[in-house]
Amino acid sequence: MKQALTLRAQDRRLGFYLLLPSIIILFAIIVYPIGYSLWLSFHNLNINNPAKGQQFVGLQNYIDVLKSSDWWMSILRILYFVAADLIVGISLGLAIALLLNKERKGKGIVLAIVVFPYILAPIVNSLIWKLIYDPNYGLLNGLLTQLGIIKDYVAWLSSPKLAMVMLIIANLWQGTPFSIVLFLAGLKSIPKEEYEAAAIDGASSLVSFLYITIPHLMPIIYMNVVMKTIATFKVFDIIYSLTGGGPGGSTTVVGMLIYKESFEYMKFGQGAAMSFLLLIIVLCFVIVYSRMFKEEEL
Amino acid sequence: MKLRRKDIVNIFQILLIVMVVLSVLVPFYWTFKISISPEKEVRSRPIKWGVSEPSFKNYQDILFSSSKAIGTAYTFKRGLINSLIVSVITTVITVFFGALGAYAIARLKVKYGNAMTFFVLLTQMLPPVLLIIPLYFIANQFKLLNTKLLLVICYVALNLPLCIWIMRGYFLTLPSAIEESALIDGCDRLGALFRIVLPLSGPALFTAGLFVFNASWNEFLFALTFTTDLKAKTMTVAMAEMIGRFRTDYGLMATSGILGSILPLVFVAFFQKYLVSGITGGAVKQ
Numbered sequence: 001m002k003q004a005l006t007l008r009a010q011d012r013r014l015g016f017y018l019l020l021p022s023i024i025i026l027f028a029i030i031v032y033p034i035g036y037s038l039w040l041s042f043h044n045l046n047i048n049n050p051a052k053g054q055q056f057v058g059l060q061n062y063i064d065v066l067k068s069s070d071w072w073m074s075i076l077r078i079l080y081f082v083a084a085d086l087i088v089g090i091s092l093g094l095a096i097a098l099l100l101n102k103e104r105k106g107k108g109i110v111l112a113i114v115v116f117p118y119i120l121a122p123i124v125n126s127l128i129w130k131l132i133y134d135p136n137y138g139l140l141n142g143l144l145t146q147l148g149i150i151k152d153y154v155a156w157l158s159s160p161k162l163a164m165v166m167l168i169i170a171n172l173w174q175g176t177p178f179s180i181v182l183f184l185a186g187l188k189s190i191p192k193e194e195y196e197a198a199a200i201d202g203a204s205s206l207v208s209f210l211y212i213t214i215p216h217l218m219p220i221i222y223m224n225v226v227m228k229t230i231a232t233f234k235v236f237d238i239i240y241s242l243t244g245g246g247p248g249g250s251t252t253v254v255g256m257l258i259y260k261e262s263f264e265y266m267k268f269g270q271g272a273a274m275s276f277l278l279l280i281i282v283l284c285f286v287i288v289y290s291r292m293f294k295e296e297e298l
Numbered sequence: 299m300k301l302r303r304k305d306i307v308n309i310f311q312i313l314l315i316v317m318v319v320l321s322v323l324v325p326f327y328w329t330f331k332i333s334i335s336p337e338k339e340v341r342s343r344p345i346k347w348g349v350s351e352p353s354f355k356n357y358q359d360i361l362f363s364s365s366k367a368i369g370t371a372y373t374f375k376r377g378l379i380n381s382l383i384v385s386v387i388t389t390v391i392t393v394f395f396g397a398l399g400a401y402a403i404a405r406l407k408v409k410y411g412n413a414m415t416f417f418v419l420l421t422q423m424l425p426p427v428l429l430i431i432p433l434y435f436i437a438n439q440f441k442l443l444n445t446k447l448l449l450v451i452c453y454v455a456l457n458l459p460l461c462i463w464i465m466r467g468y469f470l471t472l473p474s475a476i477e478e479s480a481l482i483d484g485c486d487r488l489g490a491l492f493r494i495v496l497p498l499s500g501p502a503l504f505t506a507g508l509f510v511f512n513a514s515w516n517e518f519l520f521a522l523t524f525t526t527d528l529k530a531k532t533m534t535v536a537m538a539e540m541i542g543r544f545r546t547d548y549g550l551m552a553t554s555g556i557l558g559s560i561l562p563l564v565f566v567a568f569f570q571k572y573l574v575s576g577i578t579g580g581a582v583k584q
Binding site for chain 2: 016033126
């Protein structure tokens with residue numbers, strides 16, 4: 001008995017040492033900087049006038065942000081982006097997963113091709129779409145003209161109305177495989193007997209989709225919604241490289257605004273304040289989702 | 299012969315699958331086509347779907363560029379090399395410490411082991427600028443700005459939680475009887491970990507490594523802010539510069555995109571099973 005206890009104590013000590021490197025690096029690179037940012041968000045750094053040093057300004061940075069129309073516009077833009085991404089991305093992901101769910105020849109190759117965009121760098125994704133959207137030599141203009149859909153070439157990324165839609169499409173091209181893979185895993189776990197029983201009772205395929213497939217996939221849909229929301233709120237790479245937030249600020253979503261505020265205008269305090277506000281917004285979404293889906297299960 | 303309803307549905311589904319596959323392949327084909335087209339054909343109206351005289355000149359220009367001709371091609375080549383160095387070192391360090399940490403949480407009943415779940419979510423949810431601003435100041439103090447070392451440190455921290463998460467899930471599925479018999483035979487815990495558990499964990503280590511490598515290879519925002527010149531600038535930063543340039547050499551740009559996708563392409567072609575298990579495993583178990 002006593003020996004067992006000392007063994008367990010030894011285990012714990014060893015465990016602590018094994019985990020120590022991870023703890024140190026996570027503390028140094030994640031925990032401490034978060035604290036530092038929190039401190040920054042209550043200060044004014046006076047980059048232009050270093051002699052003044054750091055000045056405690058209380059909640060001023062937060063108030064300034066909440067009062068600025070740039071902030072609220074960037075939030076509206078990202079909400080639009082996230083909503084489109086969720087609705088189109090999840091329906092498309094589910095539809096394609098249903099298509100690929102049946103055993104067919106070449107399923108493995110098709111799946112490999114479909115997954116491919118997901119693991120590309122977002123910057124490569126931008127590059128590919130830059131070549132497609134190019135106003136003079138791009139694939140999209142060329143294709144649509146050949147099909148007779150448009151007569152004149154369109155500058156897809158230079159129109160404030162179109163630019164956002166084009167970015168959403170490019171982002172979906174890369175993001176949808178994630179949903180497909182999740183849904184395929186979910187579909188695999190649904191017991192076949194339930195469909196057979198429903199078929200014997202004379203249920204149509206639409207009925208069994210609505211009453212068997214969808215309820216079984218609820219946890220997967222929930223996960224899709226949460227993960228996609230978290231990822232899409234942060235969208236930055238493709239916007240930075242394709243439109244830089246333009247034209248006329250029409251694609252300056254919140255991630256882009258925070259970056260510009262911090263590293264172009266050197267307003268680090270406000271950048272940090274914005275980041276915390278964004279974190280709170282994303283957290284609220286995650287909490288609301290978990291409530292919504294819990295009730296669904298009951 | 300009459301077509302039955304089932305056959306029609308089947309043909310329709312296959313057509314849809316072909317469309318899905320094309321929607322992935324055509325953008326990629328277009329990029330590849332431009333990378334091997336002569337300049338004249340890149341700028342043609344109406345567009346050409348094929349290439350009359352394919353040439354790999356752009357690939358040569360990038361891969362065999364030298365420091366004497368400093369330009370876009372050379373910058374990108376150095377970016378590729380920097381990315382490769384940073385990603386390999388990050389992967390080795392992260393998987394090593396990640397496996398140790400995961401073992402501690404899964405088997406040794408360390409207190410607060412569940413805090414790691416929280417970290418996995420936290421690192422995903424945090425707006426990255428929240429880390430980048432302070433790290434910029436700290437790195438400046440330690441003279442680490444514009445070094446590959448700084449990127450490695452940051453990437454290790456960003457990827458550790460997910461790596462620990464994947465490994466922990468795997469260790470929990472290993473029957474503990476294997477280690478216990480080793481312990482009874484006089485092996486200590488550490489010996490059991492290195493001689494028994496880790497050799498059995500090849501697939502999980504590989505999956506975790508694949509994800510860490512890919513994440514480091516693809517990372518942009520940290521590299522953009524922390525690196526300024528050839529010494530540390532990564533592939534993604536060099537590529538973004540090309541995309542953003544007003545007068546861009548499309549052929550060179552497309553070539554850089556293809557070169558940057560070769561490793562991910564290899565991953566998907568050969569290790570699809572691990573990737574899919576990583577995507578679903580990393581997410582489903584939450």
